[in-house]
Amino acid sequence: MGYGRGVSASTGVPDPGPAPDRGAGLRAVPRQDPRLQWAVTLAVIVAAVLTVRPLGLSGRGLAVAALIAVSSLALLARHLPESRVPPRVALVWLTLGVVAAAALIGAGRSGSGYLFAYFLVGHIGYRLPLRQALSLAALAGLLCGGVLYFRLGPGHEQLAWTLGPTVAVPVVAGILGRSRQRAVEAMLSSAESAERAARAEARTSVLTERARIARDVHDVLAHSLAGINMQLELADALIDTGDLAKVREANSKAHSMVKESLKQAQWTVHALREDALPLLDTLTAMIESSGRRDALTVTGTVRELPARATQNLLRIAQEALTNATRHAPGAHTGVELTFDDASTTLRIRNGPPTGGAGAGAGSGMGLIGMRERVALLGGTMTAGLVTEGPDRGGWQVEAVIPA
Secondary structure, eight states: OOOOOOBOTTTOSBOOSOOOOOSSSOOOOOOOOHHHHHHHHHHHHHHHHHHOSOOSSSHHHHHHHHHHHHHHHHHHGGGSOGGGSOHHHHHHHHHHHHHHHHHHHHHOSSGGGHHHHHHHHHHHHHHSOHHHHHHHHHHHHHHHHHHHHHHHOTTOHHHHHHHGGGGGTHHHHHHHHHHHHHHHHHHHHHHHHHHHHHHHHHHHHHHHHHHHHHHHHIIIIIHHHHHHHHHHHHHHHHHTTTOHHHHHHHHHHHHHHHHHHHHHHHHHHHHHHOSOOOHHHHHHHHHHHTTOOSOEEEESOOOOOOHHHHHHHHHHHHHHHHHHHHHSTTOOEEEEEEEOSSEEEEEEEEOOOOSSOOSOSOOSHHHHHHHHHHHHTTOEEEEEEOOSSTTTTSEEEEEEEEO
16 A cells, blocks of 8 residues: 655645656656545545444544544545645644544444554655654554553453554555655656756857857957958058059058968868867978978977867967967967977967068957967966077967876
């Protein structure tokens, strides 16, 4: 027999039983069919009304009728949702129900009065905390044993004290039912937590990918468009001076920047579609496409890096080389790739500009993007002016990532 009552975890209303997955939010916890629970309750009440005697409107019959009514109400109350009944109220109601059931055993002349006591004690095990449930079940057993002792009289002590305490046995079934229900709820709660964590992780992955694409778009467009815009504005301003040679020079630089931007855009699309790029070969091709020869120095034993590390290092190199072209035209640029046992270092250094003014200070987003890339790899990045050596007055970017 079942002593639990299905209650929706989210609304507190009776739960119709197993429900399909409703997606986000709390799921209904599978419980016993409430229709079966109601059928058992009504069967107990009908059996008591039909079999317990005397039953009347006066004297002992009236007392029996009143006890049946109180016991029936106590049994019906077990269908109330737990969320709507405070624990203290539940304790009082179940205690009164047990007392009324024990009194009915003594006042009536039918053993069917025992059914109220059995079912109420079973629900005590399901509804109340363990200590309260065991205490109240023991009280029910003692009350029923005492009632039988005084009703049966001398010579039946063994029967009274054997049959009476059996009322306390159903509390075990109630406790087991409660434990099973809590285990199911804990399992579903754990599954929901895992599902929420998976959704949060997926959302984080989406946001991370958006940030990566934003960095890639910046790497390709920001500097290029800024430089092109500057040259076109310069050409527009020189038209009024009539210096066609300088106008042609500015226009030629703008065309050159457009071609370079197209190359970078093609490389970016290729990199976005490619899961793994060969670091050394791709870096060499990138340097050569920027018009630099013999600019790459490799130290240590070359090894393949994870795709994520390779892609981010190539992006950092692309950004640093673009910055060198924009801000230090004509300057020598060197790229160093060092493979150590514990780390991989990429260093891009350029000397001071020798070919005229650069394309301006920039927005600073390039350095921010490079630092974000290195941070994603668990490494460190430094960027700043070169203060000594042949490239003094130039700029250096150094990214160090774990091996």
